[in-house]
Amino acid sequence: MIRQIHDYYSHEFNEDDGVIAANFITKTGTQYRVYFYPAVDYFDQIQSGMRLSEASYYFGFTKVAPNEGKAEHYDPRVMNTIVNVINEFYEEQGKESILIFHCSDEGGNDKKYKRAKLFNDWFERATSKYCYKKFNEEIIVNEYTGQNGEVVTDKEYMSLIIQCDNNDINKALEEFQVIKDAIISGKG
Numbered sequence: 001m002i003r004q005i006h007d008y009y010s011h012e013f014n015e016d017d018g019v020i021a022a023n024f025i026t027k028t029g030t031q032y033r034v035y036f037y038p039a040v041d042y043f044d045q046i047q048s049g050m051r052l053s054e055a056s057y058y059f060g061f062t063k064v065a066p067n068e069g070k071a072e073h074y075d076p077r078v079m080n081t082i083v084n085v086i087n088e089f090y091e092e093q094g095k096e097s098i099l100i101f102h103c104s105d106e107g108g109n110d111k112k113y114k115r116a117k118l119f120n121d122w123f124e125r126a127t128s129k130y131c132y133k134k135f136n137e138e139i140i141v142n143e144y145t146g147q148n149g150e151v152v153t154d155k156e157y158m159s160l161i162i163q164c165d166n167n168d169i170n171k172a173l174e175e176f177q178v179i180k181d182a183i184i185s186g187k188g
Helices: 051-055 076-093 108-125 169-187
Strands: 012-016 019-025 031-038 056-063 098-103 132-145 151-163
Touching: 012 076, 019 076, 031 076, 051 056, 051 098, 051 169, 056 076, 076 108, 098 108, 098 169, 108 132, 108 151, 132 169, 151 169
Parallel strands: 056 098
Antiparallel strands: 012 019, 019 031, 031 056, 098 151, 132 151
């Protein structure tokens, strides 16, 4: 078992219209929001009867206004807090819950890639209270010729996060692929 995190920012959970969120403020005064939307409300591709329609959440985090574009020095407590929020989310929602992290169109390819890489790095370095499996997908949704004749590849990044002892890992992975394929066909 991976050890529990102790060095994190205090945070509060709230729920509004089915969206669960935790907010915290860093030592520099930047406010973050970690959110969990029912995935069925975020992904049109999730159909009734799918395992992902029952207990999956679209997960993400963001800086809150007016700090969205604020550049900051690396603060390991931000990473630790987000991982701790995930741990607490699973404690409340149960090990059957599944998280989907999706970096899509906001901010262009470079920003999508950086957000996905940052989260992947955090996830790899973080110490967590529970065992999680994380499955990553890089989705090529479109390729086209740019203004200067170069090939431009539009990518999105998704991750499925599931507790190691969830009995529905294989079913969740199959449905995750269905979502990925639907995103590709819907944007190509």
